[in-house]
Amino acid sequence: MEKHQAVVLGSNYYIGLSTVRCLGKMGVPVTTVDYNQEEAYGSYSKYVTSSLIGPYYKEDPEGFIDYLMAYGKKQERPPVLIPTADPYVEMVDRYWDRLKTVYLLPDIPQGYLSTIVDKDRLYAMMKEGGILVPETLEISEDNLYKKVREELGYPCVVKPVDSHSFVKTFRKKLFKVQNEQELTEAIEKAESRDLKVVVQRIIEGPDTNKYTFDAYVNASGRVSHCSSFHLLRLYPNDYGASVYTEHYYNEDIFDYGKKILEDIGFKGFAELEFKKDENNGRYYLMEINVRIVNFNTLLEKIGLNMPYILYRDLTGNPLPPQEVRETKNRVFWYLYEDLWAVRGYLKSGEWSLKEVLGSLMRPKAPAIFDWKDLRPVLKYNGMMAKKIPKRLFKRNQ
Incomplete structure (x- = not known):
């Protein structure tokens, strides 16, 4: 049995649940x-x-920080603090010292x-x-519309600097715009x-052109554990979160990602997301996540x-x-959102029904289901039984 407590911030999403399981299984x-x-179904683990x-x-x-401080001071040994969602990361970062x-x-x-989360910086x-x-x-640049037309081209995207606040407000990660009028409307919104x-310019190519490098950078500033992954389906399509990943x-x-993290002096867990440009074949860094990621169960x-x-x-x-440099035949699967993702891909023609069904035959690392830990699964299913009918009703209106 390990001696230090692990304090996991957020168990109302499957990332928190997988974090709990990864730690608990190791004592x-x-x-x-x-x-x-x-809604904290992960806490039922x-x-x-x-x-x-x-x-x-x-x-x-x-009050939240005072609460954490009071709890931490009561422990015999300093606890390890693990935020599992972006808002918790922002909060911990603000009160880091x-x-x-x-x-x-x-x-x-x-x-x-x-600094890492802020796209500008x-x-x-x-x-x-x-x-x-x-x-x-x-958007404050002189001759913005002329530069967009000449340097980026249409369509292009209007992206937030603070993704979490944007998604909470608009229920999407960005605005895709086709012309100057739509650009103006997106900026005004x-x-x-x-x-x-x-x-931002759109890096051409389907969702299957997206890859990640996931790594832990140790106390010495070196990447000690890492591997890479291929994003197959996202929800929402095009710019959403991974729901089916191999x-x-x-x-x-691989080595490109290691060098980036070590050069910027990062420490802890990070995920670099790249997209391969369909036109020039080069990999562009899209973002860096600095918390445990969606397909944490696949990593395990x-x-x-x-x-x-960590x-x-x-x-x-x-x-x-440990570096995992050989491909293993396993996929991460978040069933609930993958159903919505598949619906979109079938409609757009990006995936065929035959391709979808074929992909589901592979060994999986489920987002939520675990035979050995069923209470969170039952709690989650109960929540979904209430939410899904409401969502379907809204879509049909």
């Missing part, structure tokens, strides 16, 4: 922290030692994670290092909600238990380095 005592017990309900971090950020006095966190400066940093990123224009956006060794991005299945790797490194007993 780590796990505490979950949420603000609403009703048999691997949870204690489940806490604290202040809502958005309504009372100081304070939280570090009680919790075990990677040795990076306060505010560093926000990330792209500027990448350009300085000679890393390919999509051509992007600030974002500005009316005080959301900062940029205009393990795939992509030698074109191929031998990279990222939450436990836990062992931060508690001073790191695991031996």
Whole structure:
């Protein structure tokens, strides 16, 4: 039994649930922290030692941090703090120096994670290092429409700097615009909600041109554990989250990804998302995620238990380095959202029914289902039984 507590922020989504399972299976005592017990289905896992309900971090950020600090100070040893969703990452990053006095966190400066998440600052940093990123224009630039027309071309996308706030407001990750009028309307929509956006060239190609490099950078600043993956289906289509992803060794991005993370001084877990341009065959860095990712269960299945790797490194007993460079026949599958994704792909013709059915024959790493830990599954299914009819009704209106 491991001695340090792991405090997992957010168990109302399958990323939190998979984090709990990855730690609990290895004998780590796990505490979950949420603000609403009703939807925190991950907290029902048999691997949870204690489940806490604290202040809502958005309504009372100081109260939330005070709550975490008070809990951490009660523990015999400093707990490992693991945020599993972007809003928790932002909150922890904002109070990093304070939280570090009680919790075990990677040795990076306060505010560093926000720099990586902010697309403007990330792209500027990448350009300085000679890393390919999509051509992007600030909406405050002189002659914006002329530059969009000549440098980016239509269609193009209007993307947020703060993805989480944008998705919460508009229920989509970006606006795809076909002409100058639509560009104006998209910018005005974002500005009316005080959301900062940029205009970006579309990297041509289907969703299957997207790949990720997932890695843990240890306390010495070296990539110690890593592999690459191939995104097959996203929801929403084109610019959504991965709902059907395969393990795939992509030698074109493997060492490239390692170098990027080590050069920028990152520490902890990170995922680099690349898209291969259909026209020139080059890989563009689209974004960097700095939390445990959607297909965490797939990472575990191929031998990279990222939450436990992080836990062992931060508690001073790191695991031996491991790079998975051979492709393993396993896919991540989030059944619920993949059903909606497939609906869109069939409609667009990007996937045929035969291709979809064929893809489902492969060994899977499910997002939620686990025979050995059924309580969260039953809780989740109960929630979905209420939500799905409402969603179908809205779609049919």
